[in-house]
Amino acid sequence: MCARAASQVPGNPEERAGNGGSRNGPPSPERRRLATALLGTGLISTIVSFFYPVARYLIPVMQEESMTAVTAAKISDLKLNSGRIFKFGSRPGLLVRTSGGTWKAFLAVCPHLNCTVQYRSETQQIWCACHNGTFDLNGQVISGPPPKPLEEFEVNVRGDEVIVSRSRRA
Numbered sequence: 001m002c003a004r005a006a007s008q009v010p011g012n013p014e015e016r017a018g019n020g021g022s023r024n025g026p027p028s029p030e031r032r033r034l035a036t037a038l039l040g041t042g043l044i045s046t047i048v049s050f051f052y053p054v055a056r057y058l059i060p061v062m063q064e065e066s067m068t069a070v071t072a073a074k075i076s077d078l079k080l081n082s083g084r085i086f087k088f089g090s091r092p093g094l095l096v097r098t099s100g101g102t103w104k105a106f107l108a109v110c111p112h113l114n115c116t117v118q119y120r121s122e123t124q125q126i127w128c129a130c131h132n133g134t135f136d137l138n139g140q141v142i143s144g145p146p147p148k149p150l151e152e153f154e155v156n157v158r159g160d161e162v163i164v165s166r167s168r169r170a
């Protein structure tokens with residue numbers, strides 16, 4: 001059929017095109033189901049994206065609160081005047097063996113902006129690299145912006161293991 005003859009066929013142009021629908025009529029049931037499914041998926045995604053971070057925040061806090069004691073190291077792991085990071089629940093702890101052989105442990109989270117602190121053997125102090133905050137070996141602030149001391153843990157040595165627990169004073 002030539003082009004001129006095709007343009008002269010009577011009837012609805014969309015029916016002639018063979019797509020089976022109408023632009024101005026009501027949507028077909030399949031389209032409605034698809035639109036409903038897309039809206040439902042979007043709503044569920046929005047709810048999940050809101051509650052997931054909240055749950056992720058609350059669950060570690062609950063884990064940490066229930067954490068009472070951990071084995072932070074073996075005695076042989078730390079020489080005198082050294083420190084190491086260990087896990088206390090979901091948060092870092094800092095275990096220090098002083099030059100005099102005393103064990104000290106703290107929550108290794110800086111009370112300024114939550115950076116992880118570390119032990120510096122040169123100065124025998126605890127240091128926060130983020131804003132140069134320093135603490136003494138009792139966790140007290142020596143200098144820098146931290147607004148309060150580090151949380152101190154209790155340390156007990158049992159056999160070869162160094163056990164760290166939440167301080168009864170805290």
Ligand code: FES
Nearest residue numbers: 110112113128133
């Ligand atoms: S986060 Fe430690 S000094 Fe700022």
